Amino acid sequence: xxxxxxxxxxxxxxxxxxxxxxxxxxxxxxxxxxxxxxxxxxxxxxxxxxxxxxxxxxxxxxxxxxxxxxxxxxxxxxxxxxxxxxxxxxxxxxxxxxxxxxxxxxxxxxxxxxxxxxxxxxxxxxxxxxxxxxxxxxxxxxxxxxxxxxxxxxxxxxxxxxxxxxxxxxxxxxxxxxxxxxxxxxxxxxxxxxxxxxx
Amino acid sequence: xxxxxxxxxxxxxxxxxxxxxxxxxxxxxxxxxxxxxxxxxxxxxxxxxxxxxxxxxxxxxxxxxxxxxxxxxxxxxxxxxxxxxxxxxxxxxxxxxxxxxxxxxxxxxxxxxxxxxxxxxxxxxxxxxxxxxxxxxxxxxxxxxxxxxxxxxxxxxxxxxxxxxxxxxxxxxxxxxxxxxxxxxxxxxxxxxxxxxxx
DNA sequence: TAAGTCATGTAAAAAGTTACATGATTCT
DNA sequence: AGAATCATGTAACTTTTTACATGACTTA
Numbered sequence: 538x539x540x541x542x543x544x545x546x547x548x549x550x551x552x553x554x555x556x557x558x559x560x561x562x563x564x565x566x567x568x569x570x571x572x573x574x575x576x577x578x579x580x581x582x583x584x585x586x587x588x589x590x591x592x593x594x595x596x597x598x599x600x601x602x603x604x605x606x607x608x609x610x611x612x613x614x615x616x617x618x619x620x621x622x623x624x625x626x627x628x629x630x631x632x633x634x635x636x637x638x639x640x641x642x643x644x645x646x647x648x649x650x651x652x653x654x655x656x657x658x659x660x661x662x663x664x665x666x667x668x669x670x671x672x673x674x675x676x677x678x679x680x681x682x683x684x685x686x687x688x689x690x691x692x693x694x695x696x697x698x699x700x701x702x703x704x705x706x707x708x709x710x711x712x713x714x715x716x717x718x719x720x721x722x723x724x725x726x727x728x729x730x731x732x733x734x735x736x
Numbered sequence: 737x738x739x740x741x742x743x744x745x746x747x748x749x750x751x752x753x754x755x756x757x758x759x760x761x762x763x764x765x766x767x768x769x770x771x772x773x774x775x776x777x778x779x780x781x782x783x784x785x786x787x788x789x790x791x792x793x794x795x796x797x798x799x800x801x802x803x804x805x806x807x808x809x810x811x812x813x814x815x816x817x818x819x820x821x822x823x824x825x826x827x828x829x830x831x832x833x834x835x836x837x838x839x840x841x842x843x844x845x846x847x848x849x850x851x852x853x854x855x856x857x858x859x860x861x862x863x864x865x866x867x868x869x870x871x872x873x874x875x876x877x878x879x880x881x882x883x884x885x886x887x888x889x890x891x892x893x894x895x896x897x898x899x900x901x902x903x904x905x906x907x908x909x910x911x912x913x914x915x916x917x918x919x920x921x922x923x924x925x926x927x928x929x930x931x932x933x934x935x
Numbered sequence: 936t937a938a939g940t941c942a943t944g945t946a947a948a949a950a951g952t953t954a955c956a957t958g959a960t961t962c963t
Numbered sequence: 964a965g966a967a968t969c970a971t972g973t974a975a976c977t978t979t980t981t982a983c984a985t986g987a988c989t990t991a
Binding site for chain 1: 977978979980981982986987988989
């Protein structure tokens with residue numbers, strides 16, 4: 538019974554600090570959303586599978602003002618499985634990007650609409666970028682000293698953050714450049730047949 | 737019965753030229769692999785669903801030296817559905833990147849191994865980049881004149897290609913920068929405890 | 936006591952991967 | 964005749980999403 542990628546994602550988070558299912562779900566929807574994502578309906582069953590396989594164990598932690606929670610931590614076997622997976626080569630990911638899929642058919646719609654969609658998308662990516670930049674400030678402030686040590690979790694976090702930042706910057710830039718190219722093309726066509734205008 | 741994203745992907749390809757299931761599969765594994773991907777076992781059933789919904793139709797085309805094939809083309813309704821989907825806003829995609837997930841746990845393994853994995857991955861992305869650069873040359877050579885017209889399929893192809901190129905460049909750069917940062921950090925640690933070396 | 940958050944689950948359906956299967960045609 | 968490619972499909976399984984469900988505790 539092989540471990541799923543989601544299983545390794547959970548092990549990777551638990552290797553840093555013990556967490557409950559809800560904590561893990563929150564991480565997978567916020568902190569870590571730029572490289573892995575899952576819902577709670579995936580997290581709880583996966584934790585049960587990992588525990589059945591002896592890779593994590595939980596303790597029930599009573600809380601004063603909230604319901605009890607199950608806090609999971611990796612077993613020695615779980616950590617070992619994680620290390621082996623982390624050290625193994627990785628295939629190129631297969632990409633599925635709905636926006637780019639739409640852009641491939643932008644020749645079917647009005648250039649004005651196409652450009653507007655791209656600018657809209659650019660704003661969304663810039664919002665995320667701002668969020669990641671605030672993460673970056675947090676990391677620098679909290680873990681400044683460890684950021685040069687490849688053996689520290691903070692260093693690894695910093696590397697992945699750089700990827701998130703680079704990804705969002707590149708994406709937003711592409712959106713704006715593409716929108717501009719559409720506008721330029723549409724304007725040029727106006728000059729040719731004098732029937733359209735761009736704002 | 738709503739149309740799946742894969743359905744729109746197929747409609748988008750068929751809107752450019754009539755294709756068989758195998759042609760579509762090939763496109764989804766090569767030409768357009770940088771924004772959508774699918775196997776033939778997904779393509780054939782999806783084509784059947786689209787046809788049942790009246791969005792595409794096929795004709796059997798006999799071939800001289802090969803088995804007959806079914807060539808699909810979109811119906812007027814299929815084109816209309818595609819146009820509406822293309823013009824609609826798109827949510828930010830949820831990302832699942834196995835390499836970055838591993839990098840988040842790189843603090844668990846030897847820095848030398850971590851850096852080697854990143855350089856390995858950089859090479860893979862640079863290979864893809866070279867492939868996309870050859871696509872770009874093809875597009876420029878074949879459709880040079882249409883590349884300024886937002887109403888032409890070639891223009892849309894060019895925009896998506898720019899995205900693929902930017903994505904791969906950014907990814908490869910990040911891999912190399914991250915590997916260098918790991919090497920630098922590991923070297924610095926050597927200086928501190930004098931127990932390791934980097935080649 | 937009603938609404939809201941915390942916390943943990945299950946069920947059903949959709950999407951995607953891997954494996955199995957078959958027939959036509961060509962090339963060696 | 965056997966291997967290779969072209970072409971189209973189905974079956975079983977895994978992964979992911981969406982929806983349903985329930986109980987503890989807090990605050991207004």
